[in-house]
Amino acid sequence: MPPPKPHDDRVHSEEFLHTLMRRQLKLSITCAAAFLVGLIGLPLLNYYAPVLMATRVGGFTLSWLLLGVLCFPLVWTISWIFIRRSIELEDEEVRQVNAEKETR
């Protein structure tokens, strides 16, 4: 297998890949953390504050309202933010690479 021809531009540098992956992972982890806090926190609230979570809100228990109804808008908000941010991130990366190509 002949060695692939070496690239010396920025796109193929170790540094570019590193920044790229780090930025994307950071965005994903931030968004995941936002919904994991809710998803991990709710059982803990149920465990440590059962009386509070059994409070009735319009017939629903607080816990039922949070999990069965309000969870979905939270998921929508997070995915909307993620999608908008990740499209911005990609556009920015493309712009940077193209700008550097022109200056070379």
Place this chain on the structure above:
Amino acid sequence: MNAMISLAFLNGVDPWIFTFSLVTVVVTVWMGFRSAKTSKTASDFFVAGRSVSVGWNASAISGEYLSAASFMGVAGMVMAVGYDALWYPVCYACGYLFLLLFIAGPLRRFGAYTIPDFAEGRYDSPLFRKIAVCFVLFIGFFYTMPQMKGAGTTLAYIFPGMPYWGGVVLVGAVITLNVALGGMKGITLVQAVQYWIKMFAISVPVFVLMSVYGFYGAHLGANDGRMEKLAPQATAITQTVERHPLVEKAPADTPWISPFGPLTTKAAKAAGLSPEEARPYSLVYTYSLIIALVCGTAGLPHILVRFYTNPDGVAAKKTTMWVMILIGIFYVFPPVLGVLGRNLLPELYAATGSKGTDKVVLELPRVIGGLWGSILSGITCAGAFAAFMSTFSGLLVSMTGAMAHDVYGRILKPNATEAERMRVFKLSAVLIGGVAILLGTQVEKLQINFMVGQAFAIAASSYFPLLFMSVWWRGMTMAGAASGMLGGGLPALACMTVVNLSDMGNLDLKSFWVAHPLLRILAEQPAIWAVPLAIGLMIVVSKLTVARVPADIRMKMLVLHAPEKLGLKQEYIQEHQAGMGH
């Protein structure tokens, strides 16, 4: 003689329910065949999909995702065990978000249509493809069982004289034949229409029932334990909604509506622990369930494929946003039917198997009575058909593809002719369909949603670690990936098989479970140990075989993560082909 048998079957059949269901089946089969004529090969299917708009595509993805578990199982389980079952719909939706955040984008850029494709491409290893493909079959069979239960339950409801297994065999045979004859490929249009049928069929009865019998909150509010404490005349004053008396087998109000109820405390209760002692066990159960459902979505064999039917990355992301909204709205409704079912149709608690709570979605609209009750019940039956038919055929296509393409085409007979391949595809479809039907007839006692949860748990402990680690960690080797996938997935599979066999009564482990409630929980919900085990094995084995990290890993990682507009994928394919000497 034949006429007499068919007449006996039709005895007691509601004409409206029968008509709605029949129309759904006929339209689905007809649309499948019509579209199959215009798109013959797999690549045709993907190319055809690329001309589809964001709205249709989002409906199609949602249509494929909502199975019998979402349509019938969630409501049935909420009715049976209450609050604890709410984690299922919520985590099905959250799982999709998890897939979007970590896996969908990179896999789309890499251009791998299926998980075995990705496994081969990421490690340049046809061998690993063969290992990875096994789990398509494992997860697939676990996922087809609940669809078959849905089919058996629905047919037993439509035809009161029909035994459970009869419905499973009939529906299974129709779909299997349909797939074997080439209809029902994953056609975008069919799946999209199926979504709207399901959405219509779940939301309209909910609105009608709520306008007649009271709002969601009012019905939950009636479940406040008052019925157990006070005399009937006292409840009549405060009761805002009509409520039928609960039967003996139904769980009491307080455990039903509170967290850590009948589902998660079952094992600890069987062991004779007090409610206080049982709570930590319930917490473990809940977390394990959450991990299984959230991580498992990413590893379902038939879900990822649809991400490629978008023209570009931006359209793919917009589509995903719409999918989140479409499935999110859908998942609000089934629990409502479960709650209403508890108050209006408590008789279902007394029955088991296909006559039990899993059919609440189908039967509940009938409490309205008269013509409208029949029509609404017919609508939910049509939705149920749409649910298990679309998912079962989607799975059957994936599994048959794996069997015919990977097992036969690559392992058994690599140089088979096109005609031989076609014949094997049909043969595999019949074989796999037959096994799925056989398995389906055995699981009448198990809840639909519970079984789907198991399929998710297997996916979470095998494919999810594989995808997640391969995408984000460049140090992974093929040996690490394979040992993690097998080391996490197979024990999880074994544990759940044992649990199912013992629940169906084929294996007598009752006294063992009573003595070891924690083991029972960890075997029933294995994700909490299987996912970390798989990831741990991947890291350790990859570190040991560090010399075997693919040589062009930097390029692979670039293709996975760099924006598609930079055109790195084309470059990678050219270099790869030059390097491999193709």
